[in-house]
Amino acid sequence: MLYLLKRSSKDIKNSNIKKKTTIKDIANVLNISAAAVSKALHDDSRISAKTKKAVRQVAKNLNYQPNHLASALRSGKSNLVGVIVPRTNSNFFSSVIENMEEVLNKEGYNIIITQSNESYKKECDSIDTLLFTQVDGIIASMANETIDLKYYEKVKSKGIPLILFDRGENDLNVDYIGINDYESSHMIVEHLIKQGCKRIAHIGGYKRTRIFNNRIRGYVDAIKKHSLPLDDELLVESNLTIKDGRAKMQQLLKLNHRPDAVYVAGDYAALGALQILNEQNINVPDDIALVGFGDEPFTSMVTPSISSINQHSAEIGKLAAKTFLDHAKQSSVKQLLNKIILDAELVVRASSKKVSK
Amino acid sequence: MLYLLKRSSKDIKNSNIKKKTTIKDIANVLNISAAAVSKALHDDSRISAKTKKAVRQVAKNLNYQPNHLASALRSGKSNLVGVIVPRTNSNFFSSVIENMEEVLNKEGYNIIITQSNESYKKECDSIDTLLFTQVDGIIASMANETIDLKYYEKVKSKGIPLILFDRGENDLNVDYIGINDYESSHMIVEHLIKQGCKRIAHIGGYKRTRIFNNRIRGYVDAIKKHSLPLDDELLVESNLTIKDGRAKMQQLLKLNHRPDAVYVAGDYAALGALQILNEQNINVPDDIALVGFGDEPFTSMVTPSISSINQHSAEIGKLAAKTFLDHAKQSSVKQLLNKIILDAELVVRASSKKVSK
DNA sequence: CTTAACTGCTTAAACGTTTAATCAACTCTT
């Protein structure tokens, strides 16, 4: 009596939830072993073409979906790649991610995106989360705040492939994909000089972040190279938000000896700077020329349109994904190290194109 | 001899890769069973306080990290929640995600973010990916393109909790969190009327998307209610990008009888509209008042600042997460249905604040 | 004709947990 009760309640459950079909169900249908089915589905050379075909047919009929957790557990591979970015709400990062995803999906990998919001703590949490989820690799762009690299060292020490892009860190000695920031600064400065600018300011990012430091070094060296004035007051450090772009532009306008060109290390801050210039009826580019960095879509939509550096986000995303795949494919022992530095491209727009020239 | 060889080769391996510590290692140290360790870590009532304490201590010493895959496989729960959004590169969506993540992380869930890029196909792929990854639930905002709901039905039929936010769909009959779009339109129209506007245009989103349809209905009804002119030419459909905002604004300016106010259903399109107005030296708000939708941060940074509707993105994210947790916690049988409609808030800024009044 | 190699499969163990079913040893009740 008790048994009957139990069984009937179980039956109700079963009829509701309809168990997923497993490899065993397929094996039962064909009267072969589960192992054979597994091998057939993986196109193992030791399984006959006939069996493979039959297995695939039955799998389709039963709407078989492989249990990712089981295979991940057994094989030790989750087929998941973790991605850490400061924020996804810029075109640069969302484009990088989109292209990474495309490449990785093709090889059977899925991605988990996490945002650090430029916070060191959140970045550490993200790393822990990703390690917990047993990702097969991590592709990251570091938060501005991050100085202590111990969490990234932890990833390395676990033998999980780590690829950095854009915001990298030399000391870590891992794969890196980015653009030539130093050279980009040269391009910008030389472009501005060609337009007749003689006093070029730079609203730069945080000095301790490598890419921004490279941009600053590039700016300084280019200015020196062309014997232009290199005043301390012309070089300011910023967090590169719209808001701070406004503040730093206001600061530059207060100078006794104003610049006739401003090179801003980020487009959002460049937009803020442009707003101030427009509000104060300062003609751009004739009074002050402006160049941004990143080629965010809005740069071409504002008035005047902002010259900027195209960072090849799509390319970066694809290369980062491919670099991971290189690691994943080969045995863990051989450790190749990729440092890919792409040439960036200066897109000249109205904000730095002097018609008077 | 053979044994010795095998062992030594194994030892080399171990010293290199240093195996992760498992529940068994802890059990061995304490001379108890693995099951006891598992229960201790889960704070089972049948394990003594002393044992629990010891287990936790050893776990810490050995730097034990639970194997998520194994527990997920055994328990049938992956503790992963899938999130699908059109794009992450707006403040609205990234803020929603950030807050969702916060709530879910606290309960031990992690999230997998995927972007549909407004493409129906990519949305379907995302759903398949998430199902494959065995997420415990899906929280989504639908792509503009999506009309066919069969993929979402698939999620429902698998018994996986599905929660929609912002871009939902009535026919699906699932939980939904959003704002009162219809009422928001009323607020905007009435605000503009108070400013003295008599001819109000609406650059709306796609009619077939429910939220945009509600905004359009709200606009139409509010106009009717106050006996203002309701010309077909004043109501235009847009994809709400910056670019299309520009195009649709230009279209409105070509009318014989120009509007004196424009209500745009999205901030990016409102920005495009503002650019055109600025370029053509049309005074905002005196000649034409402007109101956007979404309260993206840049609305307060442009000149003039754009009035907009605050959608309470943080709230939406948190509520969506909580709604999922409600489902996750209770047995699958009882199916409660939440439709949460938040009141939005009109943030009045320079673009619709007539000083002449 | 024997040995070797290949083909196509099966068996069984393993991945690291969770959990139902037991069990031994106590502590109360009555």
Place this chain on the structure above:
DNA sequence: AAGAGTTGATTAAACGTTTAAGCAGTTAAG
């Protein structure tokens, strides 16, 4: 002092795969 209940553990099976090892049957080589 026997039965009932509680406490704190153990055992063993299970989750759905993958994979090393093995085995029967066929083919090829010497």
